[in-house]
Amino acid sequence: MVIKQLSVFVENQPGRLAEISEVLRQKEINIRALSIADTTNFGILRMIVNHPARAESALREQGFTVSQTDVIAVGVTDEPGGLVTALKALADAKITVEYMYAFVSKAEKTAYVVLRVEDNAVAEKVLCEHGVPILSGEEIY
Structure with a gap:
C-alpha cells in the first residue's frame, strides 16, 4: 500500500516554512511527518499530510512548486x-x-x-x- 508524500521546493528565506504551515493550517490539513533536505539556496520539504490532494492544491494556489510521490x-x-x-x-x-x-x-x-x-x-x-x-x-x- 503506497501513501502519498508531498515534496515542496522551498527557497532558503526566513518565513518560508511558516508560510507553508499557515497555508496548511488554513485548509485544516494536519502534517503527520516531515523531513527537509537543504542546500545553500533552497530545500526540499517532504511531508505526509492527512489530505495530500487538498494540500497540494492549496500550496500550488499560493505559488509553491509541489509534487506527489508514492x-x-x-x-x-x-x-x-x-x-x-x-x-x-x-x-x-x-x-x-x-x-x-x-x-x-x-x-x-x-x-x-x-x-x-x-x-x-x-x-x-x-x-x-x-x-x-x-x-x-x-x-x-
Missing part, C-alpha cells in the same frame, strides 16, 4: 534495533532505500518509518515476507 510506510517496534528487520530484508533483496524518515506514533511502542525505494511493490512484498507491517494511508493520515 512512498511506503512501515511500522516498527519503538526500541533499539526495531528498524533492523525491515532494513535487512530490503538489503538482502538488493533494494536500495533512496531516503527515509521516521516518527513515533501515538500508539504505544510503535514508530512509523516512511521509505522511498525504486519499486514500492517489490519492497512491500519483501517486507511482508519478513513480517514487517505495511501501513495504509488511513493509518498514517
Whole structure:
C-alpha cells in the first residue's frame, strides 16, 4: 500500500516554512511527518499530510512548486534495533532505500518509518515476507 508524500521546493528565506504551515493550517490539513533536505539556496520539504490532494492544491494556489510521490510506510517496534528487520530484508533483496524518515506514533511502542525505494511493490512484498507491517494511508493520515 503506497501513501502519498508531498515534496515542496522551498527557497532558503526566513518565513518560508511558516508560510507553508499557515497555508496548511488554513485548509485544516494536519502534517503527520516531515523531513527537509537543504542546500545553500533552497530545500526540499517532504511531508505526509492527512489530505495530500487538498494540500497540494492549496500550496500550488499560493505559488509553491509541489509534487506527489508514492512512498511506503512501515511500522516498527519503538526500541533499539526495531528498524533492523525491515532494513535487512530490503538489503538482502538488493533494494536500495533512496531516503527515509521516521516518527513515533501515538500508539504505544510503535514508530512509523516512511521509505522511498525504486519499486514500492517489490519492497512491500519483501517486507511482508519478513513480517514487517505495511501501513495504509488511513493509518498514517
